[in-house]
Amino acid sequence: MTDPRITPVAMPKWGLSMRTGKITEWFADEGDVVAEGDELAEIDTDKIAGTLEAPRAGVLRRIVAGAGGEAPVGRAIALIAPAGVPDAAIERAAAKARAELARGEPAEDEGSPVTGTAEVGGRTLAYATSGTGAAEIVLVHGFGGDKNSWLFVQEALATRHTVYALDLPGHGESAKDVGDGGLDTLATVLTGFLDALGIERAHLVGHSLGGAVCVAAAAGAPGRIASLALVSPAGIGPDMDASCLRGFAAAGTRGELRPWLRGLFADGGRLSGKLVDGLLRYKRMDGVDRALRTLLPTLLTEHDAPALDVTHLLASPAAGIPTVALWGREDRVLPASNAAELKGRAEIRLADGAGHLAHLETPGEVVAAVEAVVLRGR
Numbered sequence: 001m002t003d004p005r006i007t008p009v010a011m012p013k014w015g016l017s018m019r020t021g022k023i024t025e026w027f028a029d030e031g032d033v034v035a036e037g038d039e040l041a042e043i044d045t046d047k048i049a050g051t052l053e054a055p056r057a058g059v060l061r062r063i064v065a066g067a068g069g070e071a072p073v074g075r076a077i078a079l080i081a082p083a084g085v086p087d088a089a090i091e092r093a094a095a096k097a098r099a100e101l102a103r104g105e106p107a108e109d110e111g112s113p114v115t116g117t118a119e120v121g122g123r124t125l126a127y128a129t130s131g132t133g134a135a136e137i138v139l140v141h142g143f144g145g146d147k148n149s150w151l152f153v154q155e156a157l158a159t160r161h162t163v164y165a166l167d168l169p170g171h172g173e174s175a176k177d178v179g180d181g182g183l184d185t186l187a188t189v190l191t192g193f194l195d196a197l198g199i200e201r202a203h204l205v206g207h208s209l210g211g212a213v214c215v216a217a218a219a220g221a222p223g224r225i226a227s228l229a230l231v232s233p234a235g236i237g238p239d240m241d242a243s244c245l246r247g248f249a250a251a252g253t254r255g256e257l258r259p260w261l262r263g264l265f266a267d268g269g270r271l272s273g274k275l276v277d278g279l280l281r282y283k284r285m286d287g288v289d290r291a292l293r294t295l296l297p298t299l300l301t302e303h304d305a306p307a308l309d310v311t312h313l314l315a316s317p318a319a320g321i322p323t324v325a326l327w328g329r330e331d332r333v334l335p336a337s338n339a340a341e342l343k344g345r346a347e348i349r350l351a352d353g354a355g356h357l358a359h360l361e362t363p364g365e366v367v368a369a370v371e372a373v374v375l376r377g378r
Helices: 087-103 147-157 183-197 209-220 242-250 254-262 273-283 288-299 336-342 363-376
Strands: 007-010 020-026 039-044 049-053 058-063 070-072 076-081 114-120 123-130 136-140 162-166 202-207 225-231 323-328 347-351
Touching: 039 076, 049 363, 058 087, 070 087, 076 087, 114 183, 123 147, 123 183, 136 147, 136 183, 136 209, 147 162, 147 202, 147 363, 162 183, 183 209, 202 209, 202 363, 209 225, 209 288, 225 363, 242 254, 242 288, 254 273, 273 288, 323 336, 323 363, 336 347, 347 363
Parallel strands: 136 162, 136 202, 202 225, 225 323, 323 347
Antiparallel strands: 007 076, 020 039, 020 070, 039 049, 058 076, 114 123, 123 162
8 A cells, every 4th residue: 555645746637638748857856855836847748848846745755757758647757755754665656656657558537628519609619627616717718729728727727626628619629610700709609608508607718819809708798707817818909910920820831830839939949849730730620721811800900900909898897807917028929018008907917938828838827817816706
């Protein structure tokens, strides 16, 4: 029997299709004292490299899987325990963990997101749900994204809340019909999703275009929205790199797509080939090109100026909804300078070391912002 004082550090499941992860680097050594939440290792995923945090305070007694190796999701790659736990007990637990790693089989998917679909306005919408908490959070991606872009954030939030990650029309596994592609259409889809799942009052989290959609939904149905967390939201402020959006929409090859994707990150070196390949497959699906081209005028005028302005929607009737807005300091698509437009209307946070994809680059900052505004919105 394993000593209950020993806590396994498991390979996380960041994404619905993830079965293994690669440990690229350990930040801690055996014998180090760690606090809950300390960064332990860098894990390579289908999106980008993510940081694995300590699940509990203690001593890192054993690293079971070294840097450079792969491990099935859910299996122990290290062990944390108090210094007083005998080495013999640690070694027994480590031997068991090595045997499980050698079998190469992921652990049972308990707690992993469960996928589903909902019919809204004649469209099939795909979503992933995790967690069982009383507060219900809906994550809404940006232009060209999907529900899997929230992989780091959803896992952390689901430890306390019920979390839904939605594929907007035209994206992911949802229907590719976006109608006129207008903001009102997308906001109606979002509130229709709440109706379809019986969510009476939701905390909305939106990235980029998804941020504007969340604001519009809150303005249209303020009694249904408990709080807003906006990550590099569109429709706030005058600054935008239109070339990135148009370049992404037009790209049809890996070589054309890669430079535009690199520009979304503070550190373009974090862009993985798997992410590029996945987005290329998405862009080649039937109906996607038309959907993206229909949505683009919602974001940009023909002269490449921002076509959206949702700032006024936060004044009334959504003024009473607790709101936080977070930008990556190095966001080149929708720069953090736009945050000035929200002074007095929202709590503003800036994430160091992040570009336009703070929820992938600095997910801990995003989770902290969401947790804070959810608490205010209860």
